[in-house]
Every structure is written in structure tokens, then in C-alpha cells.
Amino acid sequence: MNQFRSIRGMNDLLPEKSPLWQYVETTLNTLFTQYGYREIRFPLLESTQLFCRAVGETTDIVEKEIYAFDDKSGDSIALRPEGTAGCVRAVIQNNLLATPQRLWYSGPMFRYERPQKGRLRQFHQFGVEVFGISGPDIDAELLIMTARLWAQLGIGSAVTLQINSLGCSNSRATYRDALVTYLHKRYDQLDADSQRRLERNPLRILDSKNPTTQELLTDAPCLLDFLDEDSAAHFTQLRSLLDAAGVAYTVNPRLVRGLDYYGKTVFEWVTDSLGAQGTVCAGGRYDGLIAQMGAKSTAAAGFGLGIERLVLLLETLNALPATIDRQLDAYLLAVGDVQSTALAAAEQLRSALPWLRLQTHCGGGSMKSQMKKADKSNAEYALIIGEDEAKNGQITIKYLRTQVPQQTIALTELPQRLQDEKKCTKQRRD
Ligand code: ATP
Ligand code: MG
Secondary structure (H helix, E strand, C coil): CCCCCCCCCCCCCCCCCHHHHHHHHHHHHHHHHHCCCEECCCCCEEEHHHHHHHHCCCCHHHHHHCCEEECCCCCEEEECCCCHHHHHHHHHHCCCCCCCEEEEEEEEEECCCCCECCECCEEEEEEEEEECCCCHHHHHHHHHHHHHHHHHHCCHHHCEEEEEECCCHHHHHHHHHHHHHHHHCCHHHCCHHHHHHHHHCHHHHHHCCCHHHHHHHHHCCCHHHHCCHHHHHHHHHHHHHHHHHCCCCEECCCCCCCCCCCCCEEEEEECCCCCCCCEEEEEEECCCHHHHCCCCCCCEEEEEEEHHHHHHHHHHCCCCCHHHHCCCCEEEEECCCCHHHHHHHHHHHHHHCCCCCEEECCCCCCHHHHHHHHHHCCCCEEEEECHHHHHHCEEEEEECCCCCCCEEEEHHHHHHHHHHHHHHHHHHHC
């Protein structure tokens, strides 16, 4: 019989890896809370039309990557390929735009891409969206906040920030014409993808990975020379805010985002430690989108951060906290006919020490075989209840990772003992 396999590009997260994900998720959650951002959750499925409208008909996401299908009543619905469209739909529908909003979300996104390292069909993002704040100060805040994240994760030196300004839609249209004129003269030298984009979405040619195309672009008109006054001032102010905050960046005039809705500021945090999938976090300003979705024109900016790529980066750089491997503090052995005593002792301990990660051995077996499991569990202590201990209200504590000799003590003394031990371990670590 054929065994079931997961769908290509959709991975399981196994228990040995989940502490690493939890570490990243907790760090991000705490960071956003620290900056006064609030969580929003919205569905994984939306009408396909929402993504066509919000993300753009000519983007790779909508043209090639979207998982869309008809539901049983014949409506076209799609798995979300990114978070901004659903988030914007939710804030409009729920009338959240009367006051400024700083929001974050996380969860799976779906794109039909060619799976490879750091590129999946179900991947996971943290996203941040800010609504109702139009100045460069909020753009700077987003970047300062992400810079703090890298520092906290200990990977500050492995990621660099690239920024650019796309200007307003008028200045972008003027630039677009200049670029198209320039490239039309060199049409035959363009790669096939870029030839196709020349009609549909010429700005995307700027971030073509094709070396010949990049070479051709050396003397192409530069986006930054076409900026309107307002966008130019916004960009200058953003740069001076970043300088003042000590956030290093390079201006990359060929940085354009794959999505249609951006204008003014765009940015990417990139690393060269992950090969071709080097963008860990990307975003920018999209002041035009909310009006385009039928609501009152509202300023907006945000970013998306790929968790798979971040986790890969932490692993590649060996930037994992030492404590991440230990998922248990104690393993409780029940040797002999002592199951009810062992279960009761475990409950008492959990009530007394809520921080304690305690696993109770189930299924019996000899002292030797249970001890083997305790050792393999990576716990710090084995706690043993045999028939003697059960009779005398005692418990034996065996130190699995240090040379301290084992001791048998009264069960009632154990919580205090473990509490003291925890303090010592922490002091040793600090
Ligand atoms: P790329 O150029 O790598 O395809 P993108 O421009 O399509 O990225 P965004 O739509 O801006 O990516 O998504 C934000 C972030 O989500 C990316 O910077 C990346 O970290 C992550 N990401 C995007 N697509 C994938 C994917 N298929 N698998 C894993 N992570 C992804
Ligand atoms: Mg992509």
C-alpha cells in the first residue's frame, strides 16, 4: 500500500525543532508588545478577487503562485499568499481605521512555487501593518524595531538593510516610461522573463536575477532621479532618522518589491548566509492600497518576515540559546507498584512549582530501563519513587548532569530543594 506523504513544499514541524520556533515566536511576540503593536488574526481563506485586487494582477503571486479554487457553491476562494490583503480587508470591514493602528499577525501563507531551501509552498510569516501614520518617523520605527530584533537574536552582523523610494504613482509612471523606452531599444538582449515583464510590469525587471539583464541596466534611468518633491523629502528624512538611530543601511535604487501596492519607502533585510533565498524581511509603504480597496484614503506601511528563513539563519550561524535543547527539568520514575503515589506526587510538584517541566514515566519497567529513558530525555534530574520511598513518604533525587551524589529526602521537602537548585543553576549560567 502506498503511504501518505505530505504535499510537496509543505513541511511538518517536528518536536525536536519546535522549541526553536517557539523561541523565535516568543521573541517576536515580546518585541511587538514592547512597541505597543497589537495582534490581529484573520482567515486563511479569502475571496480570490481580494488578492487580485490588493496584490495586483500582474504580480508573480497572482499570476503564478496563488492556490485558488471554486468552493462547493462555485465561489472562487484562495489560500492567502501573504497577509497584507487580508489584514487590510479586516481593518476596513471592522471600522478600525478611524484611529491609527499598529498591528501584527503571524501564520501560514501559501504559494505555488518551486520548493527549495528557504522556499516552500506552505511557509510562515510574521507581519506588521501600521495604518493612519504618513510620516517617515513610522517607517524609521519599523526599521529600528527590526534592527532590535536581529540584535536580540544575536544575528545583527549577518543581515544588512537595503532601502529605496518608489515615489508616488505619478513619478513612478514617468519613470516607468523612461525605463520602457530605454529597454525597448535593447529588447533583443533581454532575457525572456524580462521581455514579458516589459509590457506587464517593467519595474520588476530591475530586480531580475539575470546577469546580462543586470549588466544592461547599468546605464538605465535611475528611479531616484524621478522622485517627486514629497517623496524625495520623505526619503531624506527617513535617512536622517536612521542615521540618528544608528541603523546602518545602503540605498539600492534597483530595489522594487514584487507586489504592486508599494509607493515611497521600500526595504529589505538581506543576508548572504542563505544562498539565493537571502531576503529575511521585506516591506515598505503602501499609502494607495486602502483607497484602492474602496475605503477612505489612509496611509499604511508594513513588512513581512519569513520564519523558515529566520530559523535557517539562526541554525546556519549557530545563534541558538544553549537552553533550547533542554525541554524537561525532571523525569519521574515509578518503580514497582507505586503508580498512584507517583501520579499524586507529580501533581503536587506541578502545583508547587509552575515553572517545572516534569514528565512522569508511564508503562512500568525495571529501574534500569526507566533510568535509561530519564537520561535520554535530557532532563536535569531523575526523581525516583520506588516501593520504599512510597511507603515512607520520600523521594530520591538523582542528578543526571552533575557529579552531586543522589539523595533520598522527604517528598514535602522536594519543592524547596528544586527551587534552590534552580537558583544555583541560573547563577552558574550567569
Ligand atoms: P522572494 O523574492 O524571496 O520570492 P518575496 O518578495 O516573494 O520573496 P514577500 O512577499 O515580500 O517575499 O514575503 C516576505 C518574506 O516572506 C520574504 O522576505 C521571505 O522571508 C518570506 N517568503 C516569501 N516567500 C516565501 C516562500 N515561498 N517560502 C519561505 N519564505 C518565503
Ligand atoms: Mg516570491
